[in-house]
Amino acid sequence: MNQKTGDNLRYVAHKRRVREDRRFVTGKGKFVQDVALPETKHAAVLPSPYPRARILAIDTTAAEALEGVAMVLTGQQMAADCNPIRLGLKLPEVKWYPLAVEMARYAGEWVAIVVADNAYIAEDALELIQVDYEPLAPIIDPEQAFAETDLFVHPGHGSNVLYHGNFLWGDVDGDFATADDSLTFRARWGRSSTVPIETFGALARWDEGTEILDIWASIQMPNFVELLANTLGYPLNSIRLHQDVDVGGSYGVKRGIKQSVLVGYLSRKLRVPVRLIEDRLVNMAGGDAHGPDRIFDTDVAFNSDGIIKSLKIRALDDAGAYPGRAPFQLAKPISAIVGPYTINSVKYEAISVATNKTGQVPVRGFGQAPTNYMIEMAVDTVARHLNLDRLEIRRRNLIPSDAFPYQIPSGSNYDSGDYHTVLQKGLDLARYDELLQRRDRARAEGRLAGIGIATCLEPGGGNNIFEYLMDPTAEITTFMEACEVKVDPQGKITGMMGTTTSGQGHETLFATILGEELEFDPDLIRIVHADSLSALPTRSPVASRMAIMLGGAATGAAGKIKDRAMAIAAFNLDLPVEDLEYSGGTISDRNDPSRKLTWAEICFIAYRAYHKLPPGMEPGFHAQYVFQVPGGGQLPDAQNRVQIYPCFSFQAHVPYVEIDPGTGKVSVLDYAIAHDCGTVINPDIVRGMVIGGLAHGIGAALYEKFSYDGEGQFLSATFADYLMPSVHEIPDVKDVEHCTPSPLTSHGQKGSGEGGYLGAPAAIASAVNDALHPLGLSITELPMRMSEIEALINNGPG
Amino acid sequence: MSKREITLSINGKTHTGAIEPRVSLLDFLRDEVGLTGTHVGCEHGVCGACSILLDDVPIRSCLMLAVQADGHAVTTVEGLSNQDGSPGALQDAFQDAHGMQCGYCTPGMLISAQALLADNPDPSVDEIKDAIGGNLCRCTGYVQIIESIQLAASRLREAGQ
Amino acid sequence: MAREDATGVSVKAAKFDYILAESVEEVVATLDRGDGEAIVIAGGQSLMPMLAMRLATPAMVIDINNIAHLSGIDVRADEAVIMACTRQATALASPQVQARLPLLAKAISYVGHQQTRNRGTVGGSLSHADPASEIPLAALTMDARVSLASASGTRQVALADFFLGPMMSARADNEILLSVHFPLGSNDTRMGTAFHEVSERKGDFAVVAAAAQIQLDANGLCSKAALAIGGVDGVPRRITGLEARLLGSRIDQDKIRAALPEIANAITPGDDQHASAAYRRRVAGVLAERALLEAVAEAEQ
Known part of the structure; x- marks a missing residue:
């Protein structure tokens, strides 16, 4: 790839306003709740109060009789008219319908839906629905679910195990046999999620005239329209998803397929637009947007000098009642299964089980955050065991900068990196020596103080081959992204992307790269979101991929535009293309710059002067480009070794915490982070995502948990009980960039939306455990709630 | 439980509307007045997405009934822009x-x-x-x-x- | 199915009628007619979520925000009176409250956030009777009394007798809380106060909170001690056994520690997803000690 990086860049990597911001600060964002269609009806859903119960009967007559109610629909009725929602893995007896059919499988699962003139009346009607339940004993504990022989969440499936796979890369037994020592530990990642401030919402309108189902939804999901079409049994080209809807945060979870099936179905049935905006309580309990909930049992083999040789990992993940694509969150970590370290071999046992809890969906990092937490805990645990400094052990194990591209045991080639330098930048930023003194002074004064050290890799731009690792019938080897670029008769440029955006600034990214490549001010380039019928193949902004993939597509399309302009100029100037020079749209003779064609002239020719077009060239001026994931496209080899992600960003986190020993309350007082995602397209966007991810990670480490009691009742439906950090819980983060360009991307960029979240939980855990170390204590379960830390301090372990 | 007529100033303009007493000020602003800049986050008073100024003081519009705003002055995010609609x-x-x-x-x-x-x-x-x-x-x-x-x-x- | 069992059914209030009351007489007459189905709204910061979630489904909501004389702070010779509808933000910013009711000011600084304090009222917080709430805890520590009015007259109730259980108080359905009365010591007493609270995030309800108000005599001996703990029982709890052990003594850390076991006898904490009963029990002692030490230090200044 002919890559433009560093000093040659005019717009990329320069601080520029984020174009999306203007509509948000003026209150003109267009979120799904803001889309107003005449005659719209409002839906509300009735959740099951029981985690597991047979639905014996539902009486909707009183609700239907209420004035203003258009329809009440039950699961049985819905299921008669739709297919089960397709799951990621082929589990034919795990049937997921938009509303529970015969059996409710978690507290909060939707059993009926009301459509009414407004949301108030819809909720009035919910009170009038009579459901006759037979409560049954639920399966709550994932270990129990795994071991269970006759109590199943989905009896037809005959087991609670949704996936159980074993992977072996390298000579694990040999490495364990020859290593000086080994140890075993358990780490637990609690059930939390991304919890955007906007819940999921969808609005549908069936148009009888065109026979098209129009959908507006706060969606961030690959294959959403396909899933919707399959579930409703509609042809794919009869659904039009409007992707110009602003999505109020997602980070993976905005996948409201059942919600959209319901409004789509109801709007066709009722011949009016129907919208379902989840309220907060419904979203938390029944929106199927929980994240990984994972237990790791890890053996680590190492030498007495701290060199880590091998890992044996068992990961048991609780997917809840309906898995969606949840099990694949055990597969992404394969792409960076040794983290940034030179670990020689790995055994990996991955298990996904169903329980009577809310369903799990992909969450920021797609399973990598828990795994990184476990890897960093392994490093800290070995360091502690050997009485070796946590920095020193990392320096000994980090992949050296001269080793790239570096192949890890599971087959990934890490594209580029300079881990030692980035770590050092983080330490310098934290003023590490002073921080050590501060910690030790605090300890001398009787306080519990600790410094965290953690690194993380952020795989970006994946090709979806992880699916094949879990299901060899899924021969999917691309996860492309496309765009179209149009130059109009005025010479103005419009870029069309094919997905929604949910805060990542894709319009800015796209315009910046087009401006860079075509040498036009990005602020004058229009970016639009094509609807799903008009869009070229895209796969949505998941997997830290848009800078890599949309950036690649934009570069490719810009190149085609330029090629076309050059061909027109070459023909009209009667010169070979090699003799021409492109500068800001004007094309001139290298040898005689007075001979030139201006951008306006080129555009005129393209649209109006067919006689001046090179023979055979179509009139008009646009280009399409479909970008394939770089460095991928292969099936795994016989040892299941494969490149899943092309690019690997790196971060080093250095937080400082103090713990109140009387209350167990952790205060994160300082935080330094160094990050390297190659070339940064827009510095403000990247910095925001890095710090925002980090704050999200502090939430996962200390505060956020979807709690269930022993009977399976859900306890975290409100924002008073699910504790997202406020500004008071987030320290004044200091950040520093480093740039090791990726050789695989258009401008050396890599992904950056997830790294903060991948590193912060490990870093905070490291800091808390450093603070507890003088007491001989450690904590291995996230979130580390203050009550549990206090109990540890004042009761001792166990 | 009939609708109540209320009159209030919103971003400097007088609005009159009829509303059920149970409707929150948040829903009134969004659904009746059509000012969708004020957002719905939790509807139980924690997240602050629905914040507005009531008589120049910041409050949560989900924790107030629309009828209670009768006679008061409300400023929403739309009211922070310049007269011509450009950002302030x-x-x-x-x-x-x-x-x-x-x-x-x-x-x-x-x-x-x-x-x-x-x-x-x-x-x-x-x-x-x-x-x-x-x-x-x-x-x-x-x-x-x-x-x-x-x-x-x-x-x-x-x-x- | 009992709909109370359902997880997250509602965020839109059920239907109710509404009046904007112009006088207390109108309020109490309406409450009387309401037969338990009428409810008073002041700031609404607790009531609105309950209405939205349909945990409260009154037939009638009586708005008292327009009754001007229900707002205000009046410092008299022997008591300070805060009218029920006084905003928490107003009380917090009041120089009179800061000077004469310092414990209340310290407590209010922990209540919610600016947006909720701008609307929430002192009387509403007491009336709501949340056992983890700060204003009830401080007012109880300060020996405050509340005035309650009904169609048949007005009565005063000491807060020690007011809180009956979680969200339950001695206020009858047909009564409105008019005002809260804080006794004032003479200006020359050496008084110290402290409010300590632990919650997972700033601005959340307390998991445990402790409020202390200590008076010392000319010799530095404790002439009055008040300590109350919130979040550890169905109501905020005064720890009278501990107070008695401090009275008349020179309070130091040893004295406090010797008296702390009295807390365990006075509280019955529960478990929830935020903390165990054992946590609440231990942290009650920790915060009590801190609050007492800080209050004594302030009194000694």
């Missing part, structure tokens, strides 16, 4: 420091910041944190929001001199 000084600072990502909590943040700067032209970081402590943001980690408010404060101080 505070809104500009949020753009320049990129104090947002998805934009969903942004109106609430702006309302809290507006109230802060009206009383305190030179707020400390702790004062800024207190002002936006009741506004949750999932995207940013708050750092660029604090920087946006600091930028707005310094620009407003300069403009005032």
Whole structure:
């Protein structure tokens, strides 16, 4: 790839306003709740109060009789008219319908839906629905679910195990046999999620005239329209998803397929637009947007000098009642299964089980955050065991900068990196020596103080081959992204992307790269979101991929535009293309710059002067480009070794915490982070995502948990009980960039939306455990709630 | 339980509407008046996405009935713009420091910041944190929001001199 | 199915009628007619979520925000009176409250956030009777009394007798809380106060909170001690056994520690997802000690 990086860049990597911001600060964002269609009806859903119960009967007559109610629909009725929602893995007896059919499988699962003139009346009607339940004993504990022989969440499936796979890369037994020592530990990642401030919402309108189902939804999901079409049994080209809807945060979870099936179905049935905006309580309990909930049992083999040789990992993940694509969150970590370290071999046992809890969906990092937490805990645990400094052990194990591209045991080639330098930048930023003194002074004064050290890799731009690792019938080897670029008769440029955006600034990214490549001010380039019928193949902004993939597509399309302009100029100037020079749209003779064609002239020719077009060239001026994931496209080899992600960003986190020993309350007082995602397209966007991810990670480490009691009742439906950090819980983060360009991307960029979240939980855990170390204590379960830390301090372990 | 007629000033304009007593001020502003800049986050008073100014004081519009706003003056995020609809000084600072990502909590943040700067032209970081402590943001980690408010404060101080 | 069992059914209030009352007489007459189905709204910061979630489904909501004389702070010779509808933000910013009711000011600084304090009222918080709420805890520590009015007259109730259980109080359905009365010591007493609270995030309800108010005599001996703990029982609890052990003594850390076991006898904490009963029990002692030490230090200044 002919890559433009560093000093040659005019717009990329320069601080520029984020174009999306203007509509948000003026209150003109267009979120799904803001889309107003005449005659719209409002839906509300009735959740099951029981985690597991047979639905014996539902009486909707009183609700239907209420004035203003258009329809009440039950699961049985819905299921008669739709297919089960397709799951990621082929589990034919795990049937997921938009509303529970015969059996409710978690507290909060939707059993009926009301459509009414407004949301108030819809909720009035919910009170009038009579459901006759037979409560049954639920399966709550994932270990129990795994071991269970006759109590199943989905009896037809005959087991609670949704996936159980074993992977072996390298000579694990040999490495364990020859290593000086080994140890075993358990780490637990609690059930939390991304919890955007906007819940999921969808609005549908069936148009009888065109026979098209129009959908507006706060969606961030690959294959959403396909899933919707399959579930409703509609042809794919009869659904039009409007992707110009602003999505109020997602980070993976905005996948409201059942919600959209319901409004789509109801709007066709009722011949009016129907919208379902989840309220907060419904979203938390029944929106199927929980994240990984994972237990790791890890053996680590190492030498007495701290060199880590091998890992044996068992990961048991609780997917809840309906898995969606949840099990694949055990597969992404394969792409960076040794983290940034030179670990020689790995055994990996991955298990996904169903329980009577809310369903799990992909969450920021797609399973990598828990795994990184476990890897960093392994490093800290070995360091502690050997009485070796946590920095020193990392320096000994980090992949050296001269080793790239570096192949890890599971087959990934890490594209580029300079881990030692980035770590050092983080330490310098934290003023590490002073921080050590501060910690030790605090300890001398009787306080519990600790410094965290953690690194993380952020795989970006994946090709979806992880699916094949879990299901060899899924021969999917691309996860492309496309765009179209149009130059109009005025010479103005419009870029069309094919997905929604949910805060990542894709319009800015796209315009910046087009401006860079075509040498036009990005602020004058229009970016639009094509609807799903008009869009070229895209796969949505998941997997830290848009800078890599949309950036690649934009570069490719810009190149085609330029090629076309050059061909027109070459023909009209009667010169070979090699003799021409492109500068800001004007094309001139290298040898005689007075001979030139201006951008306006080129555009005129393209649209109006067919006689001046090179023979055979179509009139008009646009280009399409479909970008394939770089460095991928292969099936795994016989040892299941494969490149899943092309690019690997790196971060080093250095937080400082103090713990109140009387209350167990952790205060994160300082935080330094160094990050390297190659070339940064827009510095403000990247910095925001890095710090925002980090704050999200502090939430996962200390505060956020979807709690269930022993009977399976859900306890975290409100924002008073699910504790997202406020500004008071987030320290004044200091950040520093480093740039090791990726050789695989258009401008050396890599992904950056997830790294903060991948590193912060490990870093905070490291800091808390450093603070507890003088007491001989450690904590291995996230979130580390203050009550549990206090109990540890004042009761001792166990 | 009939509808009540209410008259209130919204962003300097007088609005009259008829509304059921049970309707929240938030729903009234969005669904009846059509001002969708004020956002729905939790409807139980924690997240701050629905913040507005009531008689110049920041409150949560989900924790108030629309009928209670009768006779009062409401300012929403739309009211922070210049007369011609272009972004005001505070809104500009949020753009320049990129104090947002998805934009969903942004109106609430702006309302809290507006109230802060009206009383305190030179707020400390702790004062800024207190002002936006009741506004949750999932995207940013708050750092660029604090920087946006600091930028707005310094620009407003300069403009005032 | 009992709909109370359902997880997250509602965020839109059920239907109710509404009046904007112009006088207390109108309020109490309406409450009387309401037969338990009428409810008073002041700031609404607790009531609105309950209405939205349909945990409260009154037939009638009586708005008292327009009754001007229900707002205000009046410091008299022997008591300070805060009218029920006084905003928490107003009380917090009041120089009179800061000077004469310092414990209340310290407590209010922990209540919610600016946006909720701008609307929430002192009387509403007491009336709501949340056992983890700060204003009831401080007012109880300060020996405050509340005035309650009904169609048949007005009565005063000491807060020690007011809180009956979680969200339950001695206020009858047909009564409105008019005002809260804080006794004032003479200006020359050496008084110290402290409010300590632990919650997972700033502004959340307390997991545990402790409020202390200590008076010392000319010799530095404790002439009055008040300590109450919140979040550890169905109501905020005064720890009278501990107070008695401090009275008349020179309070130091040893004295406090010797008296702390009295807390365990006075409280019955529960478990929830935020903390165990054992946590609440231990942390009650920790915060009590801190609050007492700080209050004594302030009194000694």
